[in-house]
Amino acid sequence: MGIKDDAVEVRAQGWRTLAALHGLIEGELERSLQSESKLSVVEYTVLDALSRQDGWHMRMQQLARATALSASATTRLVNRLEDRGLLTRILCADDRRGIYTELTASGVALLEEARPVHDATLERALAEAQEIPELATLVDALPRLHATAS
Amino acid sequence: MGIKDDAVEVRAQGWRTLAALHGLIEGELERSLQSESKLSVVEYTVLDALSRQDGWHMRMQQLARATALSASATTRLVNRLEDRGLLTRILCADDRRGIYTELTASGVALLEEARPVHDATLERALAEAQEIPELATLVDALPRLHATAS
DNA sequence: TATTTATTGTTGCACGAGCGGATACAGCGC
């Protein structure tokens, strides 16, 4: 086993840990968001991303990248949310091929209702993960990624 | 914004980063494994997990936990792999309710063919992620999770 | 200016995977 093989194995193990933690958290978020706010994790992600965007709007492609979805899945996702009145489509003034998606008032309201649920679940899931030896170190590392500028 | 609110926001941001990196890596793995070995990421995960297991066998429930899948999804997943001759089911001798899944020779062969593809893709995906500022710190942190005992 | 080419987004389709719930049954421990 040379240094090179080690690197491969270290990467693989890191990936397994990442995937395991991701699966755990996503599972819990899915359950709580679904039962409390009738939102899937992706849907929450969209609303949240929009709310953190300047002017609360985003183009379809940005959205597709932010959610790691295909173009058609993104269209349908936005359709679902639009049907529920949580966001609207707006034509870009500058590039009229483009379409902005923008939160509506009730979208903002639902998001603000869901956010505490999301945050609490996240906290709980991370706490659980910390009890699992393989995941604990990653859990510890997460908050250090974006050190708060004191 | 007190200390408490900061913690919430730091967790949320950590989770977004984790999810983004996970999505990126999984997407690339999915494409390369699918095209090179006709395996999905979950399927590869199962084969890999089995290969790293003492005696190369695992019970359905362990598998369900390892893949973050439901019981019924696990059954179907194992069915698919069994139909392709990559693993077999074996009754537990001690607890005859339980079922062990075990790699077959051709399962091992396929895994060994797929592993380099997997590892190379993982390396490439991580390199790509490192180019993305929001993800770079997490990418850097990953290999440090399981420090090689020198 | 007129014509081509590229980009952005939508839609329809066939297909596959996962889910929860219900059901069934065998084997375990008491």
Added chain:
DNA sequence: GCGCTGTATCCGCTCGTGCAACAATAAATA
């Protein structure tokens, strides 16, 4: 015998994919 656990199977549902066709607009080029 009884209740619990481990597994399989079936159902209807949702959501994802890739692909191809299409419209509208922008950009490039002749």
